[in-house]
Amino acid sequence: MIHLEHLDIEFPGFRVDDVNLHVEEGEFFALIGPTGSGKSLVLESIAGLVRQARCRLMVQGEDMSHLAPEKRGIGIVYQDNALFPHLNVMQNVSFGLRYYKGNRQEARDRVERLIDMLGLRRLVHRSVARLSGGEKQRISIARALSVNPRVLLLDEPLSALDPNFREEIRLVLKELHETLGTTFFMVTHDFSEAMFLANRVGVMHRGKLEQIGETRDVFCRPNTPFVAKFVGMKNVFSAEFEGKMAHFDALSCALEHTPALGAEYLALRPEDIELYPRGAKIPEHFAHFSGKLVGIQDLGFVFELAAQVAGLEFRTILDRKRMLASSLCPGDEVQIAFPPSAVHCF
Ligand SMILES: Nc1ncnc2c1ncn2[C@@H]1O[C@H](COP(=O)(O)OP(=O)(O)OP(=O)(O)O)[C@@H](O)[C@H]1O
Numbered sequence: 001m002i003h004l005e006h007l008d009i010e011f012p013g014f015r016v017d018d019v020n021l022h023v024e025e026g027e028f029f030a031l032i033g034p035t036g037s038g039k040s041l042v043l044e045s046i047a048g049l050v051r052q053a054r055c056r057l058m059v060q061g062e063d064m065s066h067l068a069p070e071k072r073g074i075g076i077v078y079q080d081n082a083l084f085p086h087l088n089v090m091q092n093v094s095f096g097l098r099y100y101k102g103n104r105q106e107a108r109d110r111v112e113r114l115i116d117m118l119g120l121r122r123l124v125h126r127s128v129a130r131l132s133g134g135e136k137q138r139i140s141i142a143r144a145l146s147v148n149p150r151v152l153l154l155d156e157p158l159s160a161l162d163p164n165f166r167e168e169i170r171l172v173l174k175e176l177h178e179t180l181g182t183t184f185f186m187v188t189h190d191f192s193e194a195m196f197l198a199n200r201v202g203v204m205h206r207g208k209l210e211q212i213g214e215t216r217d218v219f220c221r222p223n224t225p226f227v228a229k230f231v232g233m234k235n236v237f238s239a240e241f242e243g244k245m246a247h248f249d250a251l252s253c254a255l256e257h258t259p260a261l262g263a264e265y266l267a268l269r270p271e272d273i274e275l276y277p278r279g280a281k282i283p284e285h286f287a288h289f290s291g292k293l294v295g296i297q298d299l300g301f302v303f304e305l306a307a308q309v310a311g312l313e314f315r316t317i318l319d320r321k322r323m324l325a326s327s328l329c330p331g332d333e334v335q336i337a338f339p340p341s342a343v344h345c346f
Pocket of ligand 1: 040042
């Protein structure tokens with residue numbers, strides 16, 4: 001559906017380096033990565049706002065590489081919604097139809113349907129100036145979809161919203177995608193947004209696409225230390241492997257499977273590591289090590305705990321109830337433990 005080949009962009013101090021990606025028709029694809037990793041440049045290249053001679057872009061089998069942005073049939077939603085303040089809600093939603101070359105009646109019917117789907121019916125005659133952030137974003141989504149685009153590009157559509165509206169728009173996007181079946185291509189720096197919305201993700205790091213795959217797969221099986229940390233695997237250690245044994249720092253543990261040839265790292269999600277007091281009984285098949293609790297951080301619903309084991313620091317999560325019921329303090333002697341199935345090697 002979207003087929004992007006050899007995207008290279010060079011600015012002083014930054015380079016998008018040979019990005020290639022393929023998005024299937026009807027997919028919800030998310031390009032994720034930290035701020036400044038080049039995500040928006042990829043999105044703008046698909047929109048035609050950034051041009052590169054060598055890059056080839058096909059959308060629904062049509063070569064768009066040299067087409068002007070307005071000829072690509074692509075809709076965009078930005079984080080700041082960019083509505084026209086002098087127009088009312090209906091005029092904003094219908095704005096793109098002024099230049100629309102398709103069937104007018106179908107377009108008007110589509111606008112009416114979008115108005116209902118996005119819960120904008122009671123607002124149609126209101127000025128956009130005094131609406132909430134969530135309402136404004138729903139209008140900009142309706143406006144982008146009013147021209148029946150081949151692809152909807154979403155550039156950080158949730159990041160300017162406060163948390164309540166973020167939740168609301170997240171659900172709106174999920175429902176719209178399921179109902180319309182349009183291909184959605186979203187850029188975000190928030191992995192949890194991608195987990196909720198996208199079937200597949202690509203992870204950008206310093207202008208390179210470091211991993212691309214099913215969202216769940218990238219979450220469970222990252223293939224570089226950067227991606228592992230980005231998806232929340234806070235325990236990533238250099239390791240050597242010998243059959244089904246891993247050796248890292250002064251520690252060794254048994255693995256469930258023999259790692260792939262060339263694997264160099266071992267990673268564990270914090271929620272897969274259990275923390276026990278010294279001397280407590282640990283499930284037999286768990287790997288376990290003694291160490292010292294060196295940090296406790298209150299993250300709201302959960303606490304993040306750091307334990308020093310040999311030369312390494314392990315991070316684990318404890319829910320609020322368990323943490324408050326425990327009498328854990330920094331300096332306590334503890335044991336950390338995890339099942340072999342929790343260890344990811346790459
Ligand atoms: N027109 C430009 N001229 C020079 N540098 C640019 C230009 N556009 C983008 N950059 C640089 O390219 C890098 C990547 O920018 P980009 O906006 O794609 O990042 P991003 O991953 O989308 O980040 P964010 O989440 O902050 O938007 C940044 O360092 C940015 O300053």
